[in-house]
Amino acid sequence: MKGRHLGGGGRKDAHSNTRGAKTFRRGRALAFLEKLELRQATLKKQLETPELQAINPILIGELKATETIMDEFVHLFELHESGDAENSEQEASSKTQNELENN
Template sequence: MREGKFKEHGNEGHHRGGHHRSHERSEHRGAKTFRRGKALAFLEMMNVKRATIMQQLDKPEFESINQILVGELKAIDLLINEFTQLFEIHESEANELATVNIEEAGSSS
């Protein structure tokens, strides 16, 4: 008798939406569930870090850590590529964001 009650309770939990919720989550993956503005801001931050490392590669005072900087640059490039694919960010969106940020920086000076 006890075993029957447990089975019934297990079925009841299933009917309360346990399966439906997991199915619903799988349909809403990707950029739609994340604030696109935050994703673009993070991408811009990664691009600023990339630009900083590129500048450091050209400076003689960073020559001793050149290999480390090259490794960091490769890692950041990989992250940027994966991030843009994951959040389906197109190059035009990233360029538009960079243009807006440059204009805002120029007007605040």
């Protein structure tokens, strides 16, 4: 049986890490959304830059595409305004911490 996984050794309970994994994925989604917001801000600054007026139509197209991706991403991952997301994240973290302390 060399090289075969016998199971059961990695986790105590099949549902014990469910909340942690979900919180981790949400954190990664929020980090990606922050990258998109940074890209959006950069494109807006570039639109105001006189040296880049020649490529304004391209920048506008990229900005619209970025905003569309952001909207779809927020909807798909059920992310809401950044304040709401941070509050939800903090509540989930403190709830998980309380559960760990009680066990």
